[in-house]
Amino acid sequence: MKQSWLLLLTLFYISSEVSSWRIFRNGRMVGGNLGEPKCNCKESSIKEVQEEWFTQNLDHFNPTDETTWKQRFYSNDQFFDPKNGGPVFLMIGGEGEASIKWMTQGAWVNYAEKFGALMFQLEHRYYGKSHPTDDLSTQNLKYLTSQQALADLATFITAMNEKYSLPPDVKWIAFGGSYPGSLAAWLRFKYPHLVHGAMSASGPLLAQVDFKDYFRVIKESLATHSDDCVTAVQQGVDQIGVLLKQEIGQANLNELFKLCDPVQNSINNEKDISNLYETIADDFAGVVQYNKDNRVGSPAGANITIDVVCDIMVNQTIGPPVNRLAKVNEVLLSAYDQKCLDYNYDKMINNLRNVSWDSEASEGGRQWTYQTCTEFGFYQTSDYEPQIFGDQFSVDFFIQQCTDIFGSIYDEDFLNSATERTNTYYGGLDIEVSNVVFVHGSIDPWHALGITKTIDEEAPAIYIEGTAHCANMYPPADTDLPQLKEAREQILNLIGTWLAQ
Template identity: 50%
Template sequence: MARILQSSAVILAVLLPLVTGLGLFKHGRPKHGMLGAPLAKEKYNLPPDMWFKQKLDHFNDADLRTWNQRFFLNGTFYTPGGPVFLMIGGEGEANPVWMVEGAWMEYAKEMKAFCIMVEHRFYGKSHPTENMSVDNLQYLSSEQALADLAHFRTVIGQQLKFDTNKWISFGGSYPGSLSAWFRLKYPHLVVGAIATSAPVQAQLDFPEYLTVVRDSLATSRVGSKCNDAIQAATHDIESLMMHMTGWEALAKIFNLCSPLNGTSMNDVANFYETLAGNFMETVQYNKDNKAFEGGSNNITIDTLCDIMANDSIGTELSRYAAVSALLSDGECVDASYDKMIADLRETSWKSEASAGGRQWTYQTCTEFGFYQTTDTDHQPFGRHFPLSLSIQMCEDIYGKQFNKTTNQAGVNFTNTNYGGRDIVAFNIVFPNGSIDPWHALGITKSTDMYTAIFIKGTAHCANMYPASPDDPAELTQARTQIRDTIQKWLSQ
């Protein structure tokens, strides 16, 4: 017991001043969405909010209700006859910093493009309904979002006299999938699509995510020692979970906000997933050249793995706790399942859940799955948050009708509707990073129809962010290949 409980206070005192907290990470999604804002080196005059009238239900002509969708414009680089670049918003608030930064801005400068970004319904300030009740969330779907884009593209194209210009869509992560699907479903509205880090294959149980996390951690400078130490720490936690004094010890070691109830399978599973989430998030955004959620971006795979391999800190459990403390920025760690469910049941636009947690979880429960589970032995985090936990979350948040059967039916429909990895559409580029766990549901091999760019050593949406002198050669080459492909589309 003494070995397991050894303190890590010294290393924490050194590391805590270096970082700010990264926020809640659930279902592969940080608090404000999977695509953050790029690192801005100076203050910019950002474009103002603009509003577009959308139909609530594009598939029911008898429903005449409308709502206002937020969008942004930047015509700084445009010359008449140039292309129109459309950035698609996703499962978080649309950030206008993207209207002045990022790789697509460099393409726009070179190609004299007019740039537009559209916020996704039910996220940010784009509120189609008075609240986020289950009845209202029925209007939140990728199909409705694509219809929003089609209506917006058609009307704005006419209003701004861009109806004969060539349009290119851009998106990263879920919006990357939307970008590909927009080209698939509305090929007359965009001549090409950039679909970065796009998980186009819906899948209920997604244990491959953690397998990629394991493989990515093994690329650290300490190699396999990182995963070995995580696995040893997990075994120590399993030992402590066997008795009440162990629960109390774990609550203290990991600075939990409330006592750990070892008799609650949901609390225990959520606790294990919360700790694993520290590594999942760091891997997903490793060296991505952005200040995520306004915080420091100096936490990398090497940062965490150096801690896990450092014998001077103490036991593997002490090092695991050091990682947790580092990423929680000294705040207590909230691992309560009931608290999480209560937060995600909030339906008000003024609630914390409106940042996107309630909406994105609903989309996973009805369309995508994407549940990062431990249903594989090919990862170091034990077998403690299985698919049943995610299914239980859907039922507890939205109602018993959101069960495994309906979850799977939604996933099946999504793949039937869009084609999954067998998508049949031309003029799409699918960039993916080898470090990014989401590439396991993406397209990484080219065909005669579309181009896949698999970028060694990069993480989620890396090619979308501003270039850095530290970028690997493969990332620089990927941006060049994307630019050349867009130019080819525009010349056709």
């Protein structure tokens, strides 16, 4: 099993040999929340796609700043008939490297073939190879905002219309999953004259500092296996608290959880202990968020699912619940070829302070942390009650990270103002927009910040029972739930309706 995991990870990190400080942090999987699609296609039918570059403005909102940089994109005209003049499909890049595989695989490719669409994928500024500045210093990161990213997209669309001599009434349809799912809806909202429709998958539209409902959904999703699983997790976490109070218990925790640093060294360090609890909670969060999807490189992609971890948690032959928690942790460490569990707070902060493009944090960890500290929050805290993962990682723990990494001004008041500003700018869950479909899965904890019920028929919601993060975007598989198959058909029909307008 470990060998198959390593093969998947090799595929997932084709572009870099650098691994993230942690595999899953702030609700983000290393590499970005939208993984690479598995290929269910014939290799002979795949069009060869090349890396391309677009000259982009550094600051779209300062006309006196003429600084430019090169932004990476991909295109595929395999299904496009220039005589028809469109439509054009645009996949929006997000908090990770753009993947060339998405240009030939995935549900949106099937839609492009159906409608004869020209296809583009634009990598998000500051991620992948799209480097607008010399480094990732806090001063340079001021150009990393969702507003600048949307302006990148608008500028790109205008340029491609001209390059391909597309007619004035050409219809662009945007696609995005996770943070790009939000961007897709916001692009239609802010630039309706350029974008005719949007498919927003698993997009959190509401900026929120204390995203305590995240672990509420994690708990509910684990309960789809059994209440015994939920109970065992909570008992295991409680037992960690008991062991931390005893010298022999601390030694047992070191061995059970394969801790990189002896917990005795951190017993009086609240930040380390908070990080330990959050890391153990994230073991389950990462599995739940990607449960039974079709991406390459995630735990679910290697069949580490809710059922797998819950089967461990209810297996009394392994020992008391804390031993079962440790077993889940061991399975995930092995899956990612990690020798030990690193929970040292200062080590994490120092890693995320590194401003070099050659650093581990430049994979996206530093950039995404900055975006959460300046626009979105999205902190998956232990503030929900009753909390099965303990109460050790409150919202203050995450705000402290912002100040420790980027500076003292990024405090609670700053974050509250930042999220309020984001919701004012985009509308939060009260966004008024047409020709957008909001798609969410019941297992995915991010649905708690999204639109899951249709309020306006011109912007319907599709809520898929039993599916996880961005599940509808991946290539169809025989194992797909009937409701997932139906959702893809609904999206296809909606796109057809928009294009007929």
